[in-house]
Amino acid sequence: MTVGPSPAIHIVTLGCPKNEVDSDRMRASLAAAGARFTDDPAGADVVVVNTCAFIEAATEESIATVLELAADEPSRERGRRIVVAGCMPSRYGGELAAALTEADAFVPVAEEGSVAEVVGSLLGTPLRPAADAPARTADGRPYAYLQLSDGCHRRCAYCTIPSIRGPYRSRPLSDILAEGRLLIAGGARELVLIGQDITAYGRDCDDEIGLPEVVAAVAALPGADRVRLMYAQPDGVTDRLLHVMADLPNVCRYLDMPLQHASAGVLRAMRRTGDARAFVDLLGRIRAVMPDVSLRSTVIVGFPGETEADVQELLAFVREAAFDHLGVFMYSAEEGTPAAELPDQVAEDDKVERFQRVRDVADEVGHARAAEKVGEELLVLVDGVDEDGETTGRTCGQAPDIDGVVLFADALRAGTLTRVRITDSIGYDLVGEVL
Numbered sequence: 001m002t003v004g005p006s007p008a009i010h011i012v013t014l015g016c017p018k019n020e021v022d023s024d025r026m027r028a029s030l031a032a033a034g035a036r037f038t039d040d041p042a043g044a045d046v047v048v049v050n051t052c053a054f055i056e057a058a059t060e061e062s063i064a065t066v067l068e069l070a071a072d073e074p075s076r077e078r079g080r081r082i083v084v085a086g087c088m089p090s091r092y093g094g095e096l097a098a099a100l101t102e103a104d105a106f107v108p109v110a111e112e113g114s115v116a117e118v119v120g121s122l123l124g125t126p127l128r129p130a131a132d133a134p135a136r137t138a139d140g141r142p143y144a145y146l147q148l149s150d151g152c153h154r155r156c157a158y159c160t161i162p163s164i165r166g167p168y169r170s171r172p173l174s175d176i177l178a179e180g181r182l183l184i185a186g187g188a189r190e191l192v193l194i195g196q197d198i199t200a201y202g203r204d205c206d207d208e209i210g211l212p213e214v215v216a217a218v219a220a221l222p223g224a225d226r227v228r229l230m231y232a233q234p235d236g237v238t239d240r241l242l243h244v245m246a247d248l249p250n251v252c253r254y255l256d257m258p259l260q261h262a263s264a265g266v267l268r269a270m271r272r273t274g275d276a277r278a279f280v281d282l283l284g285r286i287r288a289v290m291p292d293v294s295l296r297s298t299v300i301v302g303f304p305g306e307t308e309a310d311v312q313e314l315l316a317f318v319r320e321a322a323f324d325h326l327g328v329f330m331y332s333a334e335e336g337t338p339a340a341e342l343p344d345q346v347a348e349d350d351k352v353e354r355f356q357r358v359r360d361v362a363d364e365v366g367h368a369r370a371a372e373k374v375g376e377e378l379l380v381l382v383d384g385v386d387e388d389g390e391t392t393g394r395t396c397g398q399a400p401d402i403d404g405v406v407l408f409a410d411a412l413r414a415g416t417l418t419r420v421r422i423t424d425s426i427g428y429d430l431v432g433e434v435l
């Protein structure tokens with residue numbers, strides 16, 4: 001296959017916002033090396049699949065995506081190449097190359113900086129990003145994820161992420177701010193701070209810069225109309241952080257804080273801290289400093305050894321905690337994790353039954369909290385027009401992609417910040433009229 005100096009690349013991103021950031025970075029270095037991009041995988045010279053592998057279901061989805069691409073006969077005959085990047089090659093290494101022969105190259109997370117060279121060598125066209133290549137390309141969306149760190153120092157018994165993304169590494173504050181400026185220049189008005197655990201920022205550095213300092217510095221960037229905090233571990237949420245959030249008007253009164261369970265016994269088995277009482281106290285502390293805060297969390301049901309009493313404790317906690325948004329996941333026994341070796345693994349049917357009970361209570365509580373917003377006047381960031389032709393936006397209480405949206409009739413440009421009166425709620429979505 002003869003490919004000119006500017007090969008056409010299609011990038012598929014699977015998994016979490018951290019993978020979105022990694023895809024942006026790969027896109028930036030490929031663009032700086034002269035590549036161009038296509039939304040049509042059939043028209044590409046190379047498809048880069050940025051995979052997720054933190055649980056079995058995600059690995060299966062990644063493999064299915066590669067096999068589906070490989071099954072495209074005309075593209076294969078035309079000599080299109082498939083590069084598998086991200087968490088799957090990081091987790092499975094050489095074993096993957098032996099098994100997934102449909103792929104032409106593998107780029108683990110740690111080597112994504114060399115994706116242009118890998119693509120170039122596949123195509124026999126040397127591709128080398130310019131030295132001053134921008135770290136990221138902003139994609140014009142009114143929000144962007146800004147990664148503060150990578151890897152994780154914790155050892156939750158069910159989790160594969162430390163083995164995939166390595167030990168905790170804080171990004172230099174200067175890099176974070178430079179990328180923040182670049183994203184704002186590219187159209188982002190909301191910066192969503194992410195990492196495996198943003199509250200641990202600075203733990204691997206010998207300066208006094210922690211998450212509160214990072215939040216204040218990002219919030220001070222010209223054009224940072226909104227700053228949102230996600231992936232905060234409960235034992236890292238300090239009073240200092242809460243007061244920095246409360247004192248800065250452009251920091252969303254919003255916190256995503258995975259708790260994973262409420263039963264002390266289950267949390268200990270998960271090698272995590274806390275319990276229902278401690279978490280209720282923490283939520284009380286947060287709401288005391290930010291009474292209008294919106295809270296998101298995640299819980300896992302069906303962890304080995306979990307009893308009906310533990311499920312009852314979790315249900316009571318979910319009712320009392322009154323989260324605006326709660327992600328509920330079924331425990332997945334992951335090869336290589338301590339939890340997979342534990343006795344008393346819970347049967348799949350029981351996991352599904354427990355998942356549904358917790359999901360139902362979480363939705364009952366979440367929908368009621370959304371309905372309480374009716375009549376309020378809120379600032380909404382317009383995200384654009386969705387696939388049904390509706391203009392959608394989000395309040396400070398709604399994170400991108402996961403928390404519901406505000407629907408309104410007015411056709412407003414993406415990136416507009418506007419005051420809206422909430423006139424109705426539909427589940428987690430709100431209906432509003434522009435004031």
Ligand code: SF4
Binds near residue numbers: 152159162197233
């Ligand atoms: S804190 Fe999150 S990423 Fe880190 S080990 Fe626990 S679950 Fe995994």
